[in-house]
Amino acid sequence: MRLLPIISLALYPSLGLSQTTAITVDLTKTYQTISGFGFSQAFQRAVQLYKLAPAVRDKAVDIFFNTTSGAAFSILRNGIGSSPDSSSDHMNTILPRNPGSPSLAPAYVWDGNDSGQLWMSKQALAYGVKNFYANAWSAPGFMKTNGNDAGGGSLCGLAGARCNSGDWRQAYADYLIQYVKYYAQEGIPITHLGFLNEPEFTASYASMISSGSQSAEFIKILSPTLAANNLSSIKITCCDAEGWQSQAGMTQQIVSAGAESLLGVVTSHPYTSQPGSPFNTRLPVWQTEWADLNGGWTTAWYSNGGAGEGMTWATRIHSGLTSSNISGYFAWVGTQSGGTNEPLMRIDGANVIVSKRVWAFGQFSRFVRPGAVRVATGGGTNLRISAFKNAADDDVMKGALAVQVINSGTGATTVNIKVSGGTAATAVKAWVTDNTRDLNETTATLGTDGSITGSVPARSMVSFVIS
Numbered sequence: 001m002r003l004l005p006i007i008s009l010a011l012y013p014s015l016g017l018s019q020t021t022a023i024t025v026d027l028t029k030t031y032q033t034i035s036g037f038g039f040s041q042a043f044q045r046a047v048q049l050y051k052l053a054p055a056v057r058d059k060a061v062d063i064f065f066n067t068t069s070g071a072a073f074s075i076l077r078n079g080i081g082s083s084p085d086s087s088s089d090h091m092n093t094i095l096p097r098n099p100g101s102p103s104l105a106p107a108y109v110w111d112g113n114d115s116g117q118l119w120m121s122k123q124a125l126a127y128g129v130k131n132f133y134a135n136a137w138s139a140p141g142f143m144k145t146n147g148n149d150a151g152g153g154s155l156c157g158l159a160g161a162r163c164n165s166g167d168w169r170q171a172y173a174d175y176l177i178q179y180v181k182y183y184a185q186e187g188i189p190i191t192h193l194g195f196l197n198e199p200e201f202t203a204s205y206a207s208m209i210s211s212g213s214q215s216a217e218f219i220k221i222l223s224p225t226l227a228a229n230n231l232s233s234i235k236i237t238c239c240d241a242e243g244w245q246s247q248a249g250m251t252q253q254i255v256s257a258g259a260e261s262l263l264g265v266v267t268s269h270p271y272t273s274q275p276g277s278p279f280n281t282r283l284p285v286w287q288t289e290w291a292d293l294n295g296g297w298t299t300a301w302y303s304n305g306g307a308g309e310g311m312t313w314a315t316r317i318h319s320g321l322t323s324s325n326i327s328g329y330f331a332w333v334g335t336q337s338g339g340t341n342e343p344l345m346r347i348d349g350a351n352v353i354v355s356k357r358v359w360a361f362g363q364f365s366r367f368v369r370p371g372a373v374r375v376a377t378g379g380g381t382n383l384r385i386s387a388f389k390n391a392a393d394d395d396v397m398k399g400a401l402a403v404q405v406i407n408s409g410t411g412a413t414t415v416n417i418k419v420s421g422g423t424a425a426t427a428v429k430a431w432v433t434d435n436t437r438d439l440n441e442t443t444a445t446l447g448t449d450g451s452i453t454g455s456v457p458a459r460s461m462v463s464f465v466i467s
């Protein structure tokens with residue numbers, strides 16, 4: 001090793017060993033409030049993880065949720081089962097038997113398992129997760145026009161969906177609330193409730209078709225049913241559409257039908273069209289499911305910019321938060337076997353392999369906690385920059401400011417961050433992810449003028465956490 005004379009950098013800053021980029025953060029200019037970052041273990045992925053050796057599965061759970069050494073995910077998305085059985089990867093329903101008519105008493109069954117998701121939820125809760133999103137892919141088959149929870153079909157009783165068996169709209173609302181009550185009994189507070197998944201797509205698995213107007217019709221039943229059960233604090237979500245464009249259309253129909261005020265969160269997936277400019281709504285927007293479904297498994301942070309790489313995901317999250325006013329950002333599935341990038345972690349025989357996508361999410365989720373407010377940034381057009389002021393009462397970040405910097409260039413950049421509009425910084429820490437590091441702590445310094453200086457390595461993401 002050769003010792004570099006330290007003085008040389010100070011004397012000859014123009015040598016260009018590392019360019020310095022000025023970044024500004026204005027705490028007085030605020031944008032959306034962040035709900036958090038999530039993933040799902042639906043369709044028995046939770047069972048698959050649970051069945052691994054305790055040491056292996058506990059390590060995976062720790063990497064997902066630990067707020068000091070893990071990715072610190074803050075929302076879990078559970079699938080509300082609609083299948084009469086648990087064969088294959090089916091999620092079984094709490095109402096396996098058709099009561100015969102919507103007016104007859106339903107015989108709910110709670111198996112204390114919920115396709116492994118109750119266990120997963122309890123793990124998340126133990127790590128401090130406070131947001132639980134329960135999301136149905138379909139109503140039970142007997143409530144639908146096609147008599148099956150799979151293969152599309154619509155909820156009987158909605159406009160354009162008449163059934164000889166009657167009007168099952170209220171029964172479906174009651175059923176969703178019963179699911180919430182079972183979770184409450186188990187100590188898990190469901191905070192968000194969705195009744196649709198990709199309602200424009202007839203899947204061979206659990207699926208249910210709905211237009212925006214039909215969704216509005218159901219929201220007008222679900223909302224008072226929640227209130228009648230003293231559960232108004234639970235936010236209704238809609239509609240987990242397949243793509244941003246179709247969700248924009250559905251949202252417009254919900255607004256036109258006068259149901260926007262009863263809705264809590266607008267939710268969409270980006271499979272068929274990706275987030276662009278913000279939706280035309282005052283409600284928070286969540287991107288609730290996305291993955292590289294078919295790409296060959298990679299654990300890389302950066303290799304060639306492929307759809308499964310960590311830095312690609314960090315960039316997607318950044319752009320969703322800064323360009324599309326997104327408040328909640330979800331990966332599709334946490335763990336799964338097989339050779340694609342669909343899961344964040346791959347179950348490979350008895351082992352779990354962690355992809356850098358976990359750390360891309362972690363780089364946001366660890367430092368941008370539920371309740372954080374996005375604030376304005378300036379400068380650094382060669383970088384992707386965002387900043388978030390955490391809530392003072394957040395037990396992890398305790399009001400700290402997170403300045404998030406992605407450098408997709410091939411050279412390191414030194415940044416100098418000046419924060420205006422708040423009290424003076426008292427301390428700074430920084431964490432980095434790149435090809436060799438997974439949310440490792442790195443150096444950053446607080447200058448006498450109150451500005452922060454640190455290096456953002458080539459093809460990396462660094463979070464500067466300023467107290």
Ligand SMILES: *[C@@H]1O[C@H](CO)[C@@H](O)[C@H](O)[C@H]1NC(C)=O
Binds near residue numbers: 050117119
């Ligand atoms: C849940 O039920 C499945 C069978 O469907 C079983 O294999 C599993 O051990 C149960 N418990 C958990 C936590 O997954």
Ligand SMILES: *[C@@H]1O[C@H](CO)[C@@H](O)[C@H](O)[C@H]1NC(C)=O
Binds near residue numbers: 066067069126
């Ligand atoms: C999170 O990880 C730290 C070690 O980094 C450990 O001390 C702590 O117990 C873990 N938290 C939980 C809730 O297990």
Ligand SMILES: *[C@@H]1O[C@H](CO)[C@@H](O)[C@H](O)[C@H]1NC(C)=O
Binds near residue numbers: 230
């Ligand atoms: C409603 O729920 C709140 C807590 O969410 C509780 O304090 C209150 O007692 C409940 N009221 C009724 C009528 O159950």
Ligand SMILES: *[C@@H]1O[C@H](CO)[C@@H](O)[C@H](O)[C@H]1NC(C)=O
Binds near residue numbers: 282285
């Ligand atoms: C961004 O979302 C928030 C809710 O999270 C909303 O109040 C605000 O109006 C939205 N802004 C834009 C530009 O859509």
Ligand SMILES: *[C@@H]1O[C@H](CO)[C@@H](O)[C@H](O)[C@H]1NC(C)=O
Binds near residue numbers: 436437438440
């Ligand atoms: C990153 O941190 C881990 C411990 O969390 C450590 O084992 C590893 O050596 C660090 N990597 C680098 C490149 O510093």
